[in-house]
Each structure stands twice: as structure tokens, then as C-alpha cells.
Amino acid sequence: MKTGNSYDMRVEPQEVDFTLRCKTAAMCNNILNIAGTDAQRNGFGVDTLMRNNCSWVLSRFAVEFDSLPMQFTTFSIRTWVNYDGRLLSTRNFELTDAEGNVFGRSVSQWAMINFETRRPTDLNELAECYTSILSDEEPPCERPRKLFPIEPSQTMEHRIVYSDIDFNRHVNTLRYIDMMTDMLPIEFFAHPRPIRLDFHFVKEARYGQSLVVGMALQENGALFEIKSDDGAAVCRASFQWR
């Protein structure tokens, strides 16, 4: 049985690249924004959490795109939440085109962080509004994989600026995805292939810090590791073409 809620979307002109297809980063951003919208609709959005000095923080994120839709194409994103223990919330997504074909799947894992302690908080504090929407429906694809340190063949420096940071004062997920896709050869985007992306957000990066984005290009994919100026890993990712 299909569970959760479904949201109608359209690929807007500002989301496409020169092929007129939706950018990978823009589609990931749509998925993450729907997570926020659906959480708010169910009573556990950032608006509610912030009143208790908490916020959602994305820990791991996996996305599979068979293809990406063209400008002005309509599609829908369905999302549902699984029970995954008291400290991690697993939110799933299925992307379907106007003809009813599934073209994308995603599994995201979130922690509820307390602003003062910067530590994860027990999800049971969300009480009924959270537990009442939990679904038994399985994730639509493999959960986010564990990712390890890499030996980069290319690196790029990035000083964290105002436009990189979000309401939490740390770097926006979309900007990390941009930093990674910007290191790939541009030819890659001219002939897109089915792709699986895994992200592992290790540590917050903040305004004023500098980042080093490392990439190890492989035959059928690329591995990324972003480190802050103190050498600590901030974010790791794997892009795998199929």
C-alpha cells in the first residue's frame, strides 16, 4: 500500500541546466524542501521544533535518479516516514512523472538536534504528531551507505560565505552538492546517465571557515570528501553512474 503524502511539482526554469533538464542539485533540493513541508504539515516542522530550541539536521541522504525531467515538466514527490529508533528519523521519497512512471527514489535520515547542547534529542519528545504518521512501507531503495575517507585526485578550496549558510548558521546542504557537482567535467552533464548519490554529513561547517573539497574520479563514479581547515571531515559523498 502506498503511504504518506504526495506533492505536485513542476520543473521551473531556474532549476535547469543548459540541457534544459533539472539539475541534480535542484532535484535534491526539491526533495529536501518537501521533507520540511511535510514535517510542518504533520506538526513537527522546524517552526514547532525551534520553539523548543531544536531543529532537524540531515545526517545521511541517498538518492537514485533514472533520469531527470525537462523544464516545465510536472511530476510528484511522495514521502513517508519509518520508525528507525529514538534518535534517527528515516524519511523516504518516490518521484513519479505525469505518466505514472517512477524516475527517482530517496532515503534520508535526520536527527533532531538541540541548539544548546548540539546533541541529538529523543524523537519520542515529538510524541503523537510523530508516531501517528510512522509507516510500515519499506524504503524505495537501499538506505544511505557508509562512506569512508578518500584519497582525492583533485581538490578545490572554498571559503564559507554568507550565501552558503542557512538559518542554523551552517552550510546549506544544497551548497555542498553544488561544490561537488562543480568539480565534475562539464561534459558529464551533457549526457546524463542513471545515477545513485550517497551523502554522509559528518560535522557542521560554519561561516568564516575554509573548506577543501576533494574528489577521486573513478571509472563509473566519483567519491568526494569535504574537510574544514582543521582537517576534520565535514561531508562525504559517492556518485555512482549506472
Added chain:
Amino acid sequence: MKTGNSYDMRVEPQEVDFTLRCKTAAMCNNILNIAGTDAQRNGFGVDTLMRNNCSWVLSRFAVEFDSLPMQFTTFSIRTWVNYDGRLLSTRNFELTDAEGNVFGRSVSQWAMINFETRRPTDLNELAECYTSILSDEEPPCERPRKLFPIEPSQTMEHRIVYSDIDFNRHVNTLRYIDMMTDMLPIEFFAHPRPIRLDFHFVKEARYGQSLVVGMALQENGALFEIKSDDGAAVCRASFQWR
């Protein structure tokens, strides 16, 4: 009489900064996206133009914000178009909060560019769908000002990457605004004041080029000039606090 069309909006979490107010760049982006949405609704959007190998290109843009709304606040953007000769389309915007107070005004000037010649095309080619919506209502604020070369006191280099470019293969307007706001001292955003911004887009910048963003900070504002690696001005702007 109020003319044009009005669009209901809401400040989304991904649009706010650490003060939980909508970012200046995000609000400018909303205004420009509404320009596209309204043009499409009236039959002269980029979808129609691209069939004739043309596209809209933003030439000049002025925005005034008395204040910027907080996260989850609803507001509306009303837009109308004036006749401004055969080569420039003037599109106006008025931003109103839920209580009916106007908090923002904008005037934008657009050219219709032919992809092959890269030259402006006669707007009369849009025929009835364009002329029928032209309004006599005056712009809500001073039109975009003429901007001149500057002597920057600070500069920042920026190599143009994949995530900077749009479907036209040139740098997205939002990214120019980001590059400029990112040079301002972060304290500026902690205590926002009423602001007027003027932008003058001189020349397209393309993937692979490098840009130098120059800023001259003044007592009550800042002047910007972005140049490409050949020394040519790409974009100029003036930010004026009130």
C-alpha cells in the same frame, strides 16, 4: 487602479538567513521567478520564445525593500508591464504583506535576445499576447539608475562553475547577487535597514571564465563592479541603505 496579476507567496526555510528573515538575494530571486511565471501565463514565457530561438535577458533591475519578511510569513507579489519602446520591456512589481502594507517595490527591464545573433529582437514580434497586457500604471519606484565604473577597495576572484550557469549557458542573476552580498561584512545582515538595489547587466559571462568582483564600500551603501578575465565589465550594482 491596480493592474496586472498578483501571486501569493510564503517565505520558505531555505530562503532565510540566521536572523530568520528572507535573504535579499532570495527575495530578488522570487521577484525574477514571478516575472517568468507571469510571462508564461500571458503567452510570452521562455517556453514560447525558445521555439523561436529567443529568450528573455534581464538588462536592468531596481529593487527597494523597506524590510524583509520572516520565515513562514505570507506575502504577495503583484506585477504589471509598461510599454517602453520596441526593444525593452519594463516589468514592475509591488510586494505586500498579509496586512496589506507594501514593503517592497521593483522595476525590471528586459530585452528579448535572439540566440543566434545574440542581439535584441523587436518586441512587436510577440504581437497581441504582449500588447494586450500592457498597462498604463506607473512604476512603483524610480527606474533602474545608470551605473558607472568604480574604483574597488576590495576584490574577490570567482571562477565560473556549473552551478552558476543557467539554461542560457550564462551566469544566473541570483549568483551575481550572491557574489555581491557575500562581500559585505556579515554584521550588516544582523541589523538590516531599508535598502535600494540597482543592477545593470552589461555583458554575459560564461562557463570557464573567471570573474573579479570589485566592491567600493561607502558610508551609506556599496558599489559593485564584476569584470571578466578580459577586463570587460559584466555587471554593475549599487546598494543604498536608507
